[in-house]
Amino acid sequence: MSHLPDFDDLDAIAGWLSRLPGFDHDAAAAARQRQDQLTKPPGSLGRLEELACFMAGWRGDPRPRIDRAQALVFAGNHGICARSVNAFPPEVTAAMVANFRVGGAAINQLARTAGAELTVVALDLDRPTRDFTTAAAMGAEECLDAMRRGAAAVDRSADIILLGEMGIGNSTVAAALAHAICGGQAEDWVGRGTAPDDAILAIKTGVVRDGVAAHCGVSPMQALAALGGREQAAICGAVLAARAARIPVMLDGYICTAAVAPLHGANPDLLAHCLVGHLSGEPGHVRLCRAMGKQPILDLGMRLGEGTGAALALTILRGALACHDGMATFAEAGIAAG
Numbered sequence: 001m002s003h004l005p006d007f008d009d010l011d012a013i014a015g016w017l018s019r020l021p022g023f024d025h026d027a028a029a030a031a032r033q034r035q036d037q038l039t040k041p042p043g044s045l046g047r048l049e050e051l052a053c054f055m056a057g058w059r060g061d062p063r064p065r066i067d068r069a070q071a072l073v074f075a076g077n078h079g080i081c082a083r084s085v086n087a088f089p090p091e092v093t094a095a096m097v098a099n100f101r102v103g104g105a106a107i108n109q110l111a112r113t114a115g116a117e118l119t120v121v122a123l124d125l126d127r128p129t130r131d132f133t134t135a136a137a138m139g140a141e142e143c144l145d146a147m148r149r150g151a152a153a154v155d156r157s158a159d160i161i162l163l164g165e166m167g168i169g170n171s172t173v174a175a176a177l178a179h180a181i182c183g184g185q186a187e188d189w190v191g192r193g194t195a196p197d198d199a200i201l202a203i204k205t206g207v208v209r210d211g212v213a214a215h216c217g218v219s220p221m222q223a224l225a226a227l228g229g230r231e232q233a234a235i236c237g238a239v240l241a242a243r244a245a246r247i248p249v250m251l252d253g254y255i256c257t258a259a260v261a262p263l264h265g266a267n268p269d270l271l272a273h274c275l276v277g278h279l280s281g282e283p284g285h286v287r288l289c290r291a292m293g294k295q296p297i298l299d300l301g302m303r304l305g306e307g308t309g310a311a312l313a314l315t316i317l318r319g320a321l322a323c324h325d326g327m328a329t330f331a332e333a334g335i336a337a338g
């Protein structure tokens, strides 16, 4: 198992790729060869075949298994809520964490359905980050500390890590990160989140425009500190820790994908072991996935967060591996290979 470098310098992370494990092309090629021998017309399982080869390459195993799946949900609170970007009060973050702990949220049901063990990490909920229109949301050390906590939460014995978040105001934070890393206009990235009305949408657009303008010219990882929250930093830390342990990652929807956009900005290959579970109903997600070269597995019109789309996508991944491992080859079944 490769050693995760220390989180002591945000900008050094861009250079971490050479210190982290890469894709095992031999294991993936062996998986591809097996796929072509299974009792089906070549390519007929579509994306499931790709997913099996992806898992083979990252696990270094031509017949990978998912014995252990961890769903990791990070929660945080945001100073930006002082700007009325949120339809629900920030207290809902802690209330939902309590709900996760007693099993009452959507992620509890979907993680159980998908066979994933849920870990919830609340990050200093009584100490929101700063309002990013007036200051950096986090200092560099605060951001690195949250990254360390994210990395520490990863179960190194898992075969897949699902990531999710809970934080009132997070759709605004996601839009700011996506805008800072991918450019365009604030309007390209802002969506309704949980807000039903146009008034909040207009406030959010102005806040994202002002926040990104206030922190322009910083590096991608500095943008994570300036505009992100602790849960976004923890998600980035978890992604890097998973990579060090050769564990593939299933990201959730818009907020989770935007959380790792700074890593993409630092070096896109840092996210090579990451899948996007589902396409969010938030309009910026399709644009962000395109910019980051990711194709979401599901498209169900969901826009919840919590890791719910990642959990559902795990059921697809399990299906892909069940076929890959359990199907007979043409030779085994005595069927002519065509």
Ligand SMILES: Cc1cc2ncn([C@H]3O[C@H](COP(=O)(O)O)[C@@H](O)[C@H]3O)c2cc1C
Residues within 6 Å of the ligand: 085, 086, 087, 088, 092, 096, 165, 166, 167, 168, 169, 170, 171, 172, 192, 193, 194, 195, 255, 304, 305, 306
């Ligand atoms: C009861 C409730 C449960 C949630 N579960 C996830 N979110 C989602 O909504 C939040 C982002 O939306 P906004 O930017 O509009 O605040 C995040 O916490 C996200 O995880 C929830 C939101 C609420 C209200």
Ligand SMILES: O=C(O)c1cccnc1
Residues within 6 Å of the ligand: 171, 193, 194, 252, 253, 254, 255, 256, 280, 281, 282, 302, 303, 304, 305, 306
């Ligand atoms: O796609 C998401 O992550 C999302 C969208 C809206 C609200 N919460 C989460």
